[in-house]
Amino acid sequence: MKNHEEKTDRFGRRYPDGALHKNRRELFQLAGIGLFSSLLAGQAKGEARHQPEFKVLGENDKIDIGDKGKEIIEKAYKLGYDFEKKHGGCCRCTVAALQRAIDFVPEDKALFRTASCLDGGATPNGIQNCGAFTGLGMVIGWLCGADKFGDTKLSHRLIRQVYKQFETEYGSVLCRDVKKKINHDCPEVVARAAKWTAEVLLRQFTNYQ
Structure with missing residues (x-):
């Protein structure tokens, strides 16, 4: 039978041989994990603090996009088609296409997530x-709507411009009518x-004409 030796810590407490070192090692490991977790939490908070706050656009705001207007519009079209064909969900795919194609449309995850259940008229x-x-x-409301109850003339005016396009092409904005007119080609x-x-959006908020 082995004779187990005991060691005493600086507070006079006795431990079996090896247990004292083991306890210290575990304590240091826990301290290291705690420090690492604190660093990660601090980094996450720092990133959140340094994210630029989105500024709602107004009637007179103008953004210089150089000569990229046509390229942006073509990109929005292509992304919209590809997203719908690959993933489905016309509402979220429209949001995602505009977020990816237009630099001043924030790629906000909450906006995309909110669109998750609104495809097909949500019915x-x-x-x-x-x-x-x-x-x-x-997207239009996110860009130039009102944070509080106030003036929404600009956002209404812009969405009605797109509404006219729907009326011209499909005769309606209702899901059933649009699908019938375009032979159920939702990607298009x-x-x-x-x-x-x-x-x-480019005509309103940029130098694109």
């Missing part, structure tokens, strides 16, 4: 607004919605 019967139209309205619906919205 199974298709007699509500086309999801692409809803999505583009969300999203692509056009993103393109028309990009044109409206």
Whole structure:
């Protein structure tokens, strides 16, 4: 039978041989984990603090995009088509296409997430607004709507410009009517919605003509 030796710490407490070193090692490990977690938390808070705050755009705001207007509009069209064809969900795909194509549309995850259940008019019967139209309205409202109850003339004016495009092409903004007019080609619906919205936004807020 082995004779277990004991060691005493600086407070006079006795431990079996090896246990004292083990306890110290575990304590240092826990301290290291705590320090690492604190550093990660601090980094996350710092990143959140340094993210630029989005400024709602007004009637007179203008952004210089050089000669990239046509390129941005074409990109919005292509992304809208590709996203809808690959992922589905006309509302969220319209939002995502505009977020990716236009630099001054923030890629806010909350905005994208909010669009998750609004495709197909958010109903199974298709007699509500086309999801692409809803999505583009969300982006317009996000960019130039009101944070509080106030003036919303600009956002209404811009969405009605896109509405006229829907009326001209499909005769309606209702999901069922739009699908019937375009033979259920939803990727094309999203692509056009993103393109028309990009044109409206660039004409209002940039040097694009």
